[in-house]
Amino acid sequence: xxxLKPYWAYAKATFTVGLAYRLHILFWVLSDIVQVSVxxxxxxxxxxxxxxxxxxxxxxxxxxxxxxxxYMTGSFAFMRPLWDLAEDHYDGKIAMSLIKPTKxxxxxFFRNLGNxxxxxxxISLPLVTVLVGxxxxxxxxxxxTVANVGLYVVSIILALVISxxxxxxxxxxxxxxxxxxxMMQLNEAVIKIxxxxxxxxxxxxxxxxAIAEILPYASVYSVPTLILIxxxxxxxxxxxxxxxxxxxxxxxxxTNLVWNRxxxxxxxxxx
Amino acid sequence: xxHYLNIYVKFLAQHLKRMLQYRADFLIGAGxxxxxxxxxxxxIALVFAQIPDLNGWSLDEMIFLYGYFQxxxxxxxxxxxxIWLIPSRVRRGDIDRYLLRPINPLFQVIVERFQIExxxxxxxxxxxxxxxxxxxxxxWTPITILLALVFILLGSxxxxxxxxxxxxxxxxVINSMPxxxxxxxxxxxxxxxxxxxxxxxxxxxxxxxxxxxxxxxPATALMNKADSTGILVGSIVAVSLLxxxxxxxxxxxxxxxxxxxx
Numbered sequence: 207x208x209x210l211k212p213y214w215a216y217a218k219a220t221f222t223v224g225l226a227y228r229l230h231i232l233f234w235v236l237s238d239i240v241q242v243s244v245x246x247x248x249x250x251x252x253x254x255x256x257x258x259x260x261x262x263x264x265x266x267x268x269x270x271x272x273x274x275x276x277y278m279t280g281s282f283a284f285m286r287p288l289w290d291l292a293e294d295h296y297d298g299k300i301a302m303s304l305i306k307p308t309k310x311x312x313x314x315f316f317r318n319l320g321n322x323x324x325x326x327x328x329i330s331l332p333l334v335t336v337l338v339g340x341x342x343x344x345x346x347x348x349x350x351t352v353a354n355v356g357l358y359v360v361s362i363i364l365a366l367v368i369s370x371x372x373x374x375x376x377x378x379x380x381x382x383x384x385x386x387x388x389m390m391q392l393n394e395a396v397i398k399i400x401x402x403x404x405x406x407x408x409x410x411x412x413x414x415x416a417i418a419e420i421l422p423y424a425s426v427y428s429v430p431t432l433i434l435i436x437x438x439x440x441x442x443x444x445x446x447x448x449x450x451x452x453x454x455x456x457x458x459x460x461t462n463l464v465w466n467r468x469x470x471x472x473x474x475x476x477x
Numbered sequence: 478x479x480h481y482l483n484i485y486v487k488f489l490a491q492h493l494k495r496m497l498q499y500r501a502d503f504l505i506g507a508g509x510x511x512x513x514x515x516x517x518x519x520x521i522a523l524v525f526a527q528i529p530d531l532n533g534w535s536l537d538e539m540i541f542l543y544g545y546f547q548x549x550x551x552x553x554x555x556x557x558x559x560i561w562l563i564p565s566r567v568r569r570g571d572i573d574r575y576l577l578r579p580i581n582p583l584f585q586v587i588v589e590r591f592q593i594e595x596x597x598x599x600x601x602x603x604x605x606x607x608x609x610x611x612x613x614x615x616x617w618t619p620i621t622i623l624l625a626l627v628f629i630l631l632g633s634x635x636x637x638x639x640x641x642x643x644x645x646x647x648x649x650v651i652n653s654m655p656x657x658x659x660x661x662x663x664x665x666x667x668x669x670x671x672x673x674x675x676x677x678x679x680x681x682x683x684x685x686x687x688x689x690x691x692x693x694x695p696a697t698a699l700m701n702k703a704d705s706t707g708i709l710v711g712s713i714v715a716v717s718l719l720x721x722x723x724x725x726x727x728x729x730x731x732x733x734x735x736x737x738x739x
Contacts (some may be wrong), residue, residue, distance in 0.1 A: 235653035242663050243678075251673035256528045384499065388506030388594055395513040404516060409523045 208247045212308050212314040220320030232329050238277075242333070245273050262408045267346030268435075269406075274337045276403050276431040281333070282324050282362050283426050285370035288377035288393060292386040301472060311465050313369055322366070348435050357447070361430040364450040373421045373459035378464060402428030422457065425450045484580070485588055487517065489648045489650075494590035503593055510597030517543060518605070522586070537612040538700065539669075544605025546668050546692035549632030551598035556633075558592035560640045564647030565656050572734050583641075583727060615700055624705060628695035631712045635691050636664070638719035641727055648730030664688045670697075687715045 224230075251261075253266040264272060291314070294300045303310040341348065376393050380386055398404050401423035407415050418424050429446045432438040438446055494502050521543065525536040534542075563586065566572055575582035575647035615621065643660050647653035663681075667688040671679050682689045690712045 227652065230651055230652065230655045233659045237655065237659040237662055240659060241665075244665050245680065247674050248669060251669075252524055253530055255531050261527045367721060383502050383505050385502040385509075386504040387592070388502070388509040391513055392509035395509065395516050398513075399516045399519060404520050405523055409527070461495070 213312055216313050216316040217320035217323070220317045221323050222320075224321060224324030231324075231328050234325075234376075235332060238328075239332070242274070242277055242336075245277075246270055249273065264406065265346065267340065268348060270340050270344070271337070271346050271348050271435055272406060272431065274333060274340065275378065275434055276427055278330060278333045278337070279362065279365070279430045279434075280401075280403055280427055281325055281330065282322075283317035283365040283369040283430070284322050285366065285373055286320055286390075286393075287314045287370060287374045288380065288386070288390050290317060291374070291377045291382050292312045292389075295380060304469065304472075310469075311374070311462065314374070314454045318370060319366075350434065351436065354434055354436055357443070358434040359431055361433050361447065361450060365426045365430050365453050367454045368422050368450065368457060369426045371454075371461045372426070375457065375461050375464060378468060381468060391447075397423050397427075400424060401426060402431065419451075425453050478617070478649060481580070482586060484584075489591060492593065496593045506594030507597030507600070511601055511606065514543075514589045514598065514601040518670055527663050532670060533650070534670050534673075537609050538696075540605050541609035541613060541700070542692060542696045543668055544602045544607075544609060545696050547598045547602030548629045549636060549691050550604070550664070551595045552629060553633040553636035554592050554598060556591070557587050557593035557637045558595070559586050559590035560637070561654075561657065562586075562590075563644040564652050564657070564666065566650060567647045567730075567734065575639065576731070576734075582731060583724070589697060598615060621699060624709070625695070625699055627709070628698070628712065630696065631716050632691040633715045634720055635687060635712075638716070638723040639686065639688075641723040642719070645723070645726040645730040648733055664691065667691050667693045669693075690715050 250266065253261065253269070259265060261269070291300075294303070299383075300310060300446050303313065306313075340346070373393060377389070380389055383389065400418045400421045402418070407418050407424060407428055410418060419428075425446075429438070429450060433443065433446075518540070521536070521539050525531070525539070530536075563572075572582075575585045578585060610617075616632065634733045639660060640657065643653060643657040645653075646656055649654075663686050666674060666678060666682050671682055671693045679689070683694075690708075694703070694708045694712070697703040698708045
């Protein structure tokens with residue numbers, strides 16, 4: 207634990223900076239409210255246009271719960287190292303970080319963690335309130351067992367690791383192009399499509415669903431969400447958790463290898 | 478006026494040279510917008526696999542609306558994207574240079590960037606609209622074509638004005654970026670038929686932050702679902718009021734601007 211100590215300073219710094227911008231926070235909440243409202247209202251309209259009361263195994267209430275939980279999950283596991291990398295690359299700070307006794311990769315991890323805490327402080331409270339409200343008033347039939355909540359926490363921690371390292375790996379592509387904003391958008395689009403945050407993966411045709419479920423993005427969003435709302439059980443549950451562990455371990459190793467090679471190149475060429 | 482046009486053409490030539498120089502960056506940037514829009518279309522397609530229509534709107538009509546939505550947005554994005562940088566320029570005290578030159582400051586801000594990545598948005602918009610049009614019963618006369626183009630222009634002016642209003646708030650608060658993003662996100666409502674939303678939301682995007690005039694109302698007018706004259710008049714009124722407000726706020730902001738003095 208003592209080796210982690212200097213890294214916590216990075217998390218604390220981004221957390222404190224985040225807290226300082228109070229107006230930001232207000233508008234973050236508003237922005238989230240808009241996004242969640244659009245989602246819930248669209249699903250309401252979709253169910254109103256349907257002759258059946260369930261679509262792909264979801265009632266309207268359950269679909270709302272799904273959307274709220276996956277939004278919350280996305281916020282818990284939110285890690286976006288691309289900006290850090292792009293900015294530090296631009297400012298030449300990556301080269302500077304080589305003379306520090308801390309490792310850059312983990313420095314960025316903890317910076318993101320600090321931001322993540324800020325985000326959660328802001329979004330979780332209102333979201334959980336809405337979630338409880340919907341659960342109580344809409345009679346959705348979703349029950350949250352102690353086991354599911356416990357497994358959700360485990361799953362979220364794995365998701366946090368997968369989220370950071372998969373996005374970091376993606377972000378290393380900025381060394382090949384200057385289209386940073388485009389890369390950021392692309393990253394978001396890939397996440398949106400394959401994670402289940404746009405629509406439950408059961409809506410996909412079989413082959414697309416199979417691809418999506420194997421990719422790491424489903425492990426970040428869909429898996430914890432389905433665990434919490436009790437839609438992953440028995441063998442499916444354990445294999446999903448197993449895949450999460452595999453992705454977490456695999457991505458940590460691969461990202462370290464890739465990053466070390468990039469650093470070697472930086473050392474040779476400078477900058 | 479001619480002087481300004483001259484300057485604009487010179488800047489444009491430079492931007493296009495840059496695009497040719499950094500071809501890969503351009504393709505990635507434009508390609509990323511394609512993928513993002515593809516995700517929106519995927520959502521609509523997957524939903525329509527489950528329902529026959531959405532509140533009376535068919536899949537083809539939805540695709541038309543979604544494609545049409547991209548056109549004013551893409552146009553605004555292409556030409557005036559630099560307005561996004563106003564808040565950070567104010568914070569860093571970088572507005573000085575616009576004030577020093579004998580050219581309209583807003584013109585300088587806008588001309589500074591030509592967001593070529595927006596071609597991705599425009600491309601997907603054109604593709605989707607082109608896909609949907611033969612499937613819809615729109616009677617195309619020279620007047621409807623002209624109307625469609627005018628609506629695109631008015632719609633992009635709505636975007637620009639709202640962007641400028643929210644950016645100008647940056648003269649008085651430390652960073653108005655989050656305000657800009659939040660308001661900009663409200664445009665998402667107009668990717669869908671506004672009528673599927675509750676009355677309150679409909680009123681919000683029609684009368685307060687009039688994104689409904691960007692795509693939903695023009696699309697209904699073009700598809701003969703509503704009276705086009707009324708929508709055209711409404712759109713012109715909305716654009717006039719908004720752009721006037723935006724420009725005045727910008728001028729007021731400039732007047733109150735004090736540089737950090739470096």
